[in-house]
Amino acid sequence: MTTIADIGKRLGVSKSTVSKALNNAPDISENLRKTIVETAVEMGYSKLRQNRKEAKKLCILIENMDYTNDLHFGYHIIVGFRQLAEPSGYQVDVVPLDNEMQRATGFDAFMLQHHYLGAFILGMSLNDPWMNDLQASRTPAVLYDNYVPENPTTCYVGIDNSEGMNLAVKHLKSLGHRNIGYLSTSLGSYITQVRHRAFFSALKKNGLKSDPRLAGISYYVSECVRRNVPKLLDQGVTAIICCHDQMANAAMVQCREAGIKIPEDVSIVGFDDLPMCAYTEPPLTTVRQDQLLLGKCGYHALESLLDGVPVGTLLLHASLVTRQSCGTAARQKG
Amino acid sequence: MTTIADIGKRLGVSKSTVSKALNNAPDISENLRKTIVETAVEMGYSKLRQNRKEAKKLCILIENMDYTNDLHFGYHIIVGFRQLAEPSGYQVDVVPLDNEMQRATGFDAFMLQHHYLGAFILGMSLNDPWMNDLQASRTPAVLYDNYVPENPTTCYVGIDNSEGMNLAVKHLKSLGHRNIGYLSTSLGSYITQVRHRAFFSALKKNGLKSDPRLAGISYYVSECVRRNVPKLLDQGVTAIICCHDQMANAAMVQCREAGIKIPEDVSIVGFDDLPMCAYTEPPLTTVRQDQLLLGKCGYHALESLLDGVPVGTLLLHASLVTRQSCGTAARQKG
Numbered sequence: 001m002t003t004i005a006d007i008g009k010r011l012g013v014s015k016s017t018v019s020k021a022l023n024n025a026p027d028i029s030e031n032l033r034k035t036i037v038e039t040a041v042e043m044g045y046s047k048l049r050q051n052r053k054e055a056k057k058l059c060i061l062i063e064n065m066d067y068t069n070d071l072h073f074g075y076h077i078i079v080g081f082r083q084l085a086e087p088s089g090y091q092v093d094v095v096p097l098d099n100e101m102q103r104a105t106g107f108d109a110f111m112l113q114h115h116y117l118g119a120f121i122l123g124m125s126l127n128d129p130w131m132n133d134l135q136a137s138r139t140p141a142v143l144y145d146n147y148v149p150e151n152p153t154t155c156y157v158g159i160d161n162s163e164g165m166n167l168a169v170k171h172l173k174s175l176g177h178r179n180i181g182y183l184s185t186s187l188g189s190y191i192t193q194v195r196h197r198a199f200f201s202a203l204k205k206n207g208l209k210s211d212p213r214l215a216g217i218s219y220y221v222s223e224c225v226r227r228n229v230p231k232l233l234d235q236g237v238t239a240i241i242c243c244h245d246q247m248a249n250a251a252m253v254q255c256r257e258a259g260i261k262i263p264e265d266v267s268i269v270g271f272d273d274l275p276m277c278a279y280t281e282p283p284l285t286t287v288r289q290d291q292l293l294l295g296k297c298g299y300h301a302l303e304s305l306l307d308g309v310p311v312g313t314l315l316l317h318a319s320l321v322t323r324q325s326c327g328t329a330a331r332q333k334g
Numbered sequence: 335m336t337t338i339a340d341i342g343k344r345l346g347v348s349k350s351t352v353s354k355a356l357n358n359a360p361d362i363s364e365n366l367r368k369t370i371v372e373t374a375v376e377m378g379y380s381k382l383r384q385n386r387k388e389a390k391k392l393c394i395l396i397e398n399m400d401y402t403n404d405l406h407f408g409y410h411i412i413v414g415f416r417q418l419a420e421p422s423g424y425q426v427d428v429v430p431l432d433n434e435m436q437r438a439t440g441f442d443a444f445m446l447q448h449h450y451l452g453a454f455i456l457g458m459s460l461n462d463p464w465m466n467d468l469q470a471s472r473t474p475a476v477l478y479d480n481y482v483p484e485n486p487t488t489c490y491v492g493i494d495n496s497e498g499m500n501l502a503v504k505h506l507k508s509l510g511h512r513n514i515g516y517l518s519t520s521l522g523s524y525i526t527q528v529r530h531r532a533f534f535s536a537l538k539k540n541g542l543k544s545d546p547r548l549a550g551i552s553y554y555v556s557e558c559v560r561r562n563v564p565k566l567l568d569q570g571v572t573a574i575i576c577c578h579d580q581m582a583n584a585a586m587v588q589c590r591e592a593g594i595k596i597p598e599d600v601s602i603v604g605f606d607d608l609p610m611c612a613y614t615e616p617p618l619t620t621v622r623q624d625q626l627l628l629g630k631c632g633y634h635a636l637e638s639l640l641d642g643v644p645v646g647t648l649l650l651h652a653s654l655v656t657r658q659s660c661g662t663a664a665r666q667k668g
Contacts, residue, residue, distance in 0.1 A: 149497055152651045160646050163483055293643050300643075304634060309627050312494050312651035317486045317644040 002045040011039055038083040055091035058302065059116045063097040065123035071275050073291065074122055077144065080295020081120055088303075090117075097121075099129060107133035107141070118306055120298045121146070125189045140305035142298050145191040152310035155301040157294065158191070164287035164318030165198035168241050168269045169206050171285070171320055176329035177239040177267065178208055181232035182215040183224055183251060184243035195243050195271065221247050225254040238266060238329040245270035249280050252325065256281070263327030273321050283323035290316065336379040345373055372417040389425035392636065393450045397431040399457035405609050407625065408456055411478065414629020415454055422637075424451075431455075433463060441467035441475070452640055454632045455480070459523050474639035476632050479525040486644035489635040491628065492525070498621035498652030499532035502575050502603045503540050505619070505654055510663035511573040511601065512542060515566035516549040517558055517585060518577035529577050529605065555581050559588040572600060572663040579604035583614050586659065590615070597661030607655050617657035624650065 008018045013036070020028045021036035022045075060078055067074025082092050093116070101110075107130045111119060118140035124131060126146075134141060134148045147156040172180055182199045184192055196215065203210040213235060216228025229251055232240060242248035248270030252262055262268055262282055270277060270286035277284040297314050304311045342352045347370070354362045355370035356379075394412055401408025416426050427450070435444075441464045445453060452474035458465060460480075468475060468482045481490040506514055516533045518526055530549060537544040547569060550562025563585055566574060576582035582604030586596055596602055596616060604611060604620035611618040631648050638645045 150501065150651070152653070163646065167484065296643055297638070297645065300634065300638060304631070309630055309634075310651040311631065311648060312497065313647060313649040314645060315647040317484070317646035319486070 002040070002043040004045075007036065007040050007043060007045060010043065011036065037087045041083045041086050042079050056089060057091045057093065057114070057116050058085055058118050058120070059093045059095050059111075059114070060120045060122065061095050061097045061124075062122040063124065063128075067094070067122075073272070073274065076291035077122060077295040077298070080292040080297075081299045082295075083292075084296055084299040085302075097124070097128075097130075102129035102133075106130075107137050108139050111139040118142070118302045120144070120295075120302055127188070140302060142301045142305065144294065144298060145189075147190055147313070152312075153305055155305055155311045155314060157297050157301050157314045158316070159287075159289045159294070159318045160315040161191070161194050161318070162198045162201060164271065164320070165195065165202040165241070166205060167318060167320040168271075168287055169199075169202040169208070171322065172239045172241075172267060172269065172326065172329075173206050173208065175239075175267065175326060178329070179235070179237050179239075180208060180214065181228075181235070181237035181240045182243075183228055183232075183240055183247050184215065184217045185221060185224065185247065186217060186219045192243055199241060221250050225250045229254050230258075233260070233266065239269070239326065240266060241269045241271075243271055245272045245274045245277055245280075245284060245286055248284055248286065248325070249276070252280060252282075252284070262325055264330060267326035267329070269326060277321070277323065280325075282325050285320070285322045285324070285326045288319045288321050336374070336377045338379075341370065341374050341377060341379060344377065345370065371421045375417045375420045376413050390423060391425045391427065391448070391450050392419055392452050392454070393427045393429050393445075393448070394454045394456065395429050395431045395458075396456040397458065397462075401428070401456075407606070407608065410625035411456060411629040411632070414626040415633045416629075417626075418630055418633040418637075431458070431462075431464075436463035436467075440464075441471050442473050445473040452476070452636045454478070454629075454636055461522070474636060476635045476639065478628065478632060479523075481524055481647070486646075487639055489639055489645045489648060491631050491635050491648045492650070493621075493623045493628070493652045494649040495525070495528050495652070496532045496535060498605065498654070499529060499536040499575070500539060501652060501654040502605075502621055503533075503536040503542070505656065506573045506575075506601060506603065506660065506663075507540050507542065509573075509601065509660060512663070513569070513571050513573075514542060514548065515562075515569070515571035515574045516576075517562055517566075517574055517581050518549065518551045519555060519558065519581065520551060520553045526577055533575060555584050559584045563588050564592075567594070567600065573603070573660065574600060575603045575605075577605060579606045579608045579611055579614075579618060579620055582618055582620065582659070583610070586614060586616075586618070596659055598664060601660035601663070603660060611655070611657065614659075616659050619654070619656045619658070619660045622653045622655050 004015050004018045008015045018036055021033040062074055065074040066072035067078055085092050120142045122144045124146055134154055138153055140153050142155045142157055145158045148154040184196055187193050187196055200210050218224035218227055242251055248268050252268055255262055270284045273286045273288035277286050293316055301311050301314045338349050338352045342349045352370055355367040396408055399408040400406035401412055419426050454476045456478045458480055468488055472487055474487050476489045476491055479492045482488040518530055521527050521530055534544050552558035552561055576585055582602050586602055589596055594600055604618045607620045607622035611620050627650055635645050635648045
């Protein structure tokens with residue numbers, strides 16, 4: 001169990017400083033107090049909750065996403081959410097979600113049974129049973145990368161994918177690429193649909209040719225790169241944007257095995273900026289999603305809904321992290 | 335000057351209750367405290383600020399929008415913003431904006447000179463000089479109904495216009511309308527462009543015919559309705575959505591003068607839900623923008639930016655207020 005001493009050690013401050021911060025003593029700077037409280041939450045210090053008389057409860061419902069260690073995509077989203085929620089007096093339960101449990105109980109009923117005031121929902125796909133419930137639910141729910149129209153108690157939180165895709169296309173265009181392809185898993189989730197649309201919008205916005213054949217889509221990542229990378233290259237594509245980093249990495253492996261050099265022969269861009277992107281071969285240029293900030297936005301949005309402010313969309317600015325997987329366009333067929 | 339007694343009188347609570355709330359006494363409910371603090375801000379009670387040692391300063395920059403009395407569109411946006419900002423220790427200055435002042439000083443320089451930590455900007459048009467500055471500015475700025483791409487220190491706040499337009503089109507479709515027109519002032523502002531695009535997207539989404547001639551656009555409201563209402567009716571349009579309530583009201587006046595009955599002959603929908611909408615002839619069905627909530631969202635977004643969280647878009651759910659200006663489609667030419 002984390003102690004005050006552990007927190008002090010991690011931050012290089014004394015136990016009494018940590019204690020002061022956690023007890024809102026006035027003789028400590030606001031910045032230091034915030035850092036200490038956020039670190040305490042991240043390290044699992046539990047006094048923060050026990051101090052409250054009756055904890056108000058929120059839940060993070062999660063599926064299709066790993067989150068148990070800090071290399072997993074969901075890990076820092078959850079940390080960011082808890083860093084704001086717990087110091088505000090909420091108990092946050094992380095609840096793995098599956099279809100069976102969704103079919104057994106309606107969303108509102110589940111929330112009521114467990115005394116959850118609101119939910120932050122990660123990783124739900126469009127055909128999850130609760131996606132239907134959420135059309136007319138009445139318990140505040142913030143959805144990461146999912147949008148429910150016309151329900152004032154739901155909010156969509158994510159990065160601005162249009163902006164991110166546009167940054168990627170602009171970057172490739174500045175390197176001389178005119179013929180850009182796209183690889184995606186099946187369009188069965190809200191976010192794959194959004195990115196797919198954003199890809200073609202970004203091509204148009206940048207005055208590049210936009211042809212449906214520029215997108216290669218398959219259910220499995222391995223199948224997608226095997227079938228579509230050769231096709232795209234045959235069409236004279238000199239750069240490929242991928243729906244996520246795993247796809248980008250698979251595309252790079254596929255190219256390497258076929259003797260196609262990155263970035264000399266083809267440039268590759270990913271999406272998400274997973275920790276592995278700094279270590280792929282070559283390191284991957286990608287659109288960044290800051291998971292800690294996404295978690296904080298999730299809490300801000302939920303706080304607004306709980307406060308009766310019907311926020312519907314909250315998007316973070318996107319940014320592009322440039323590494324070594326993109327180069328100037330050399331090879332031009334098409 | 336507002337006193338504690340004035341606030342108590344307005345809310346029907348004692349002076350000591352007001353005093354307790356303003357001094358964060360523990361024996362008062364959180365809801366009552368919030369109501370009292372928000373009312374104190376709205377009534378201009380100034381002790382809230384004076385209590386602080388050194389006030390942190392924010393500004394609301396405003397142009398092209400009236401805000402001095404509670405029938406004006408900007409009034410409650412400003413109240414909502416101040417209701418959250420002032421109790422958080424900020425001094426909020428409302429600064430009227432004009433082109434001359436923008437040409438005289440850059441945005442960042444202006445903010446620095448006046449010690450403003452951040453701005454909430456209302457009513458700016460796309461050709462305002464500072465719209466250029468904001469592409470690369472570094473002082474947190476939240477823009478109502480304006481979007482600056484790729485600058486992590488700016489955020490766009492507004493209602494979800496796509497959702498609002500879709501609610502309007504769906505409503506008209508449910509009344510049997512298949513041929514819907516649109517009236518707009520010139521597309522010289524971000525928001526008129528967004529609504530214009532949203533109109534055609536909503537037609538497509540609802541499976542209705544989408545023809546560029548369905549939109550009538552002119553610089554002046556009076557000219558717009560005079561030129562375009564007869565044209566749209568000649569095309570067999572049975573319902574008209576307007577870019578804002580003033581346009582809708584002008585269209586209704588124009589129809590009435592021409593002996594065209596509303597809603598029997600043509601249905602009219604506005605946008606904004608200005609106070610007058612309940613009193614037009616007939617009362618106007620319109621897409622609501624809740625100004626108080628927009629102001630609160632403006633503060634939430636600015637708070638995030640000041641905290642280093644690069645929120646880029648924060649949209650409120652839209653809602654449709656149905657009154658008497660829409661009826662079943664009777665008259666079908668086209």
